Amino acid sequence: MTEPDRLEPATAIGPAASSTIAEVRVAPLRFWGPRFLRSGGLGLWVGGGIMAIMVLAAVFAPLLTSYDPVQPDPTAALQSFSAAHPLGTDNLGRDIWARLVFGARSDLSIATIAVLVPFVLGVVLGTITGYVGGWLDAVVMRIADIVAAFPFYVLVIALVFVLGSGRSSIFIAISVVSWVAYARIVRAEALVLRDREFVQACRAGGIGGARIVFRHLVPNVITQAIVYAMSDIVMNIGVIVTLSYFGLGIVPPTPDWGRMMADGQQFLAGGYYRLTLVPAAAVVLSSLGLSLLGDGLAHRLRISR
Amino acid sequence: MTGAVAHDPGSLLEVIDLRIAVDLGDREVAAVDGVSFTLAPGEARGLVGESGSGKSLTLRAIMGLLPGNVRVTGGQILFRGRDLLADGGQLQQQVRGRGITMIFQEPAVALNPVMRVGEQISDGLVQHRGLGRREARAQAVRLMDLVGIPDPERRINAYPHELSGGLRQRVMIAAGVACEPDLILCDEPTTALDVTVQDQILRLFAHLRDELGAGLLYVTHDLAVVAQLCDSVTVLYSGQVMEEGDDLRSVFARPFHPYTDALIGATPRIDGPITRLQAIPGTAPALQDRPSGCPFHDRCPRATEECAEGRIPFAELDRGRRSACLHPLLPAGLVR
Numbered sequence: 001m002t003e004p005d006r007l008e009p010a011t012a013i014g015p016a017a018s019s020t021i022a023e024v025r026v027a028p029l030r031f032w033g034p035r036f037l038r039s040g041g042l043g044l045w046v047g048g049g050i051m052a053i054m055v056l057a058a059v060f061a062p063l064l065t066s067y068d069p070v071q072p073d074p075t076a077a078l079q080s081f082s083a084a085h086p087l088g089t090d091n092l093g094r095d096i097w098a099r100l101v102f103g104a105r106s107d108l109s110i111a112t113i114a115v116l117v118p119f120v121l122g123v124v125l126g127t128i129t130g131y132v133g134g135w136l137d138a139v140v141m142r143i144a145d146i147v148a149a150f151p152f153y154v155l156v157i158a159l160v161f162v163l164g165s166g167r168s169s170i171f172i173a174i175s176v177v178s179w180v181a182y183a184r185i186v187r188a189e190a191l192v193l194r195d196r197e198f199v200q201a202c203r204a205g206g207i208g209g210a211r212i213v214f215r216h217l218v219p220n221v222i223t224q225a226i227v228y229a230m231s232d233i234v235m236n237i238g239v240i241v242t243l244s245y246f247g248l249g250i251v252p253p254t255p256d257w258g259r260m261m262a263d264g265q266q267f268l269a270g271g272y273y274r275l276t277l278v279p280a281a282a283v284v285l286s287s288l289g290l291s292l293l294g295d296g297l298a299h300r301l302r303i304s305r
Numbered sequence: 306m307t308g309a310v311a312h313d314p315g316s317l318l319e320v321i322d323l324r325i326a327v328d329l330g331d332r333e334v335a336a337v338d339g340v341s342f343t344l345a346p347g348e349a350r351g352l353v354g355e356s357g358s359g360k361s362l363t364l365r366a367i368m369g370l371l372p373g374n375v376r377v378t379g380g381q382i383l384f385r386g387r388d389l390l391a392d393g394g395q396l397q398q399q400v401r402g403r404g405i406t407m408i409f410q411e412p413a414v415a416l417n418p419v420m421r422v423g424e425q426i427s428d429g430l431v432q433h434r435g436l437g438r439r440e441a442r443a444q445a446v447r448l449m450d451l452v453g454i455p456d457p458e459r460r461i462n463a464y465p466h467e468l469s470g471g472l473r474q475r476v477m478i479a480a481g482v483a484c485e486p487d488l489i490l491c492d493e494p495t496t497a498l499d500v501t502v503q504d505q506i507l508r509l510f511a512h513l514r515d516e517l518g519a520g521l522l523y524v525t526h527d528l529a530v531v532a533q534l535c536d537s538v539t540v541l542y543s544g545q546v547m548e549e550g551d552d553l554r555s556v557f558a559r560p561f562h563p564y565t566d567a568l569i570g571a572t573p574r575i576d577g578p579i580t581r582l583q584a585i586p587g588t589a590p591a592l593q594d595r596p597s598g599c600p601f602h603d604r605c606p607r608a609t610e611e612c613a614e615g616r617i618p619f620a621e622l623d624r625g626r627r628s629a630c631l632h633p634l635l636p637a638g639l640v641r
Contacts, residue, residue: 077564117608128449170543193614195372196410196414197409197410197414198414198416198417198418199369200409200415201407201409201415201416201477201480202417202550203368203370203401204368204370204401204406204409204426204479204481205401205402205429205480205482205483205484206399206400206401206403206429206432207402207428207429207432208432209553211428215420215428216417216420217415219419219420220417220418220419225419228544251595284428301621
């Protein structure tokens with residue numbers, strides 16, 4: 001980002017640049033589509049595709065299944081794959097596919113919303129402390145150190161244990177812990193930018209501190225935070241699923257992947273692997289999708305700067 | 306020293322005995338050592354010197370933008386008669402953008418890479434005059450027109466990387482003069498540009514001076530630029546003023562100080578006889594081992610033993626001509 005020659009995206013990826021140097025032309029892997037999608041490469045496409053499908057499935061969950069994900073049906077317990085139940089049923093006779101798509105609703109939405117508060121908090125605090133420095137920086141960063149000194153899961157589980165299980169506790173617990181990462185990333189960026197000449201030029205123009213921070217610095221540092229937010233959602237899914245697995249997260253009977261795994265666990269010995277494997281696969285797939293998306297986004301945002 | 310520069314209530318900017326120290330970790334050394342000069346309203350003064358002569362630090366001290374390890378240790382900076390260093394930076398903050406503005410050397414890094422240039426130009430106006438979106442846009446177009454950016458209606462939405470170096474520098478200048486300051490500080494604003502573009506930008510400065518009536522303090526190592534743009538000149542070496550002239554042409558025609566003479570001799574000329582370029586022997590002293598006495602004495606062809614001792618007095622040798630030299634190159638009839 002600091003080298004001025006990176007400023008020209010055309011020279012970095014354009015085929016014209018390579019053709020003038022030598023006769024050998026290596027065609028870059030290209031995909032059809034609008035420019036903003038093409039430049040991100042394969043990862044952005046695949047990750048974006050996986051996430052688009054999952055989000056759509058979550059949004060339109062009632063249209064994708066005719067079964068109630070909550071209502072038990074003792075007559076249909078522990079059925080295998082069939083036309084009526086594509087992924088079988090669980091020990092209470094509930095359709096696993098229905099529970100999977102309705103579970104995506106709670107897991108993905110909480111994971112995404114739980115990114116917003118730490119994102120905003122971390123970006124604002126990180127930019128201000130990085131720019132202003134001094135005692136404010138010292139105080140905020142020591143608080144961050146204290147939060148980061150605890151193992152992530154231990155702190156989240158302890159907080160949820162104190163606050164009681166449920167959605168709002170998960171939000172609060174995740175927000176309290178994960179703003180630290182955003183603040184540290186953004187602060188490091190802001191520290192570098194503080195001495196850059198365009199910030200000096202702003203100060204020379206009499207632009208006030210608040211205006212420099214929010215109008216000039218935040219747009220410069222936010223790309224790093226956005227990229228991190230993608231992997232943070234992955235982490236949040238892990239947290240929510242883990243909490244639910246331990247019975248601290250989403251309160252039953254609301255369907256959720258972690259609870260599904262925990263419930264299915266006791267039937268593993270009986271050979272009913274899919275009760276646990278299906279939600280586990282959903283967690284892995286969503287994490288993979290978000291990681292690819294974040295990676296592709298990072299690549300694309302780096303080029304455009 | 307201070308006595309040489311008379312306090313002038315009508316001046317726009319007066320720098321009096323300015324001292325700036327750089328913290329090298331184990332000790333502090335003086336980078337600017339008693340620099341004084343005056344700028345009248347509407348005057349263009351060139352501040353000339355080699356790298357490390359303290360010219361940029363002087364400029365940044367006026368603006369209050371010194372890096373963390375550098376501080377002002379003495380002297381006064383009077384802007385319209387009020388000391389900018391007196392009240393802990395409050396007056397300085399008030400004056401920035403509205404009274405004094407600064408144009409930076411590298412337009413490539415002195416513009417925010419992720420903000421449209423139109424917004425950057427009108428940013429100061431929005432801050433200082435509370436302009437709304439539409440007015441800010443209209444003002445940005447007007448300013449881009451003023452600094453000679455063709456097709457401002459379209460370029461207003463461009464990002465800095467979409468513009469050429471010359472256009473970027475014009476954007477910088479437009480942002481700088483947006484609030485019609487009385488004084489424009491220029492930190493080698495054409496060094497990063499092609500000579501043809503440099504010429505255009507210099508013409509633009511001359512045009513803006515006429516248009517806005519602003520004073521210009523132009524820092525550069527390029528004597529040709531000073532000759533083209535400025536009325537008066539102050540020559541710095543090793544953090545001290547070597548020579549000063551209110552009329553630049555008389556200084557260039559007949560320099561008094563051997564350093565000024567050497568500097569002019571080291572400037573290539575396109576006219577006149579083809580001769581070898583006269584390089585100044587030796588190198589400029591590093592910050593931490595500057596010699597005593599006249600800082601130029603160990604490179605000076607006219608130096609004597611007394612040049613190495615004490616502070617060389619800064620004296621008026623002719624009308625509007627001051628120099629700090631014991632053996633100036635005086636024409637016949639002038640006696641030190």
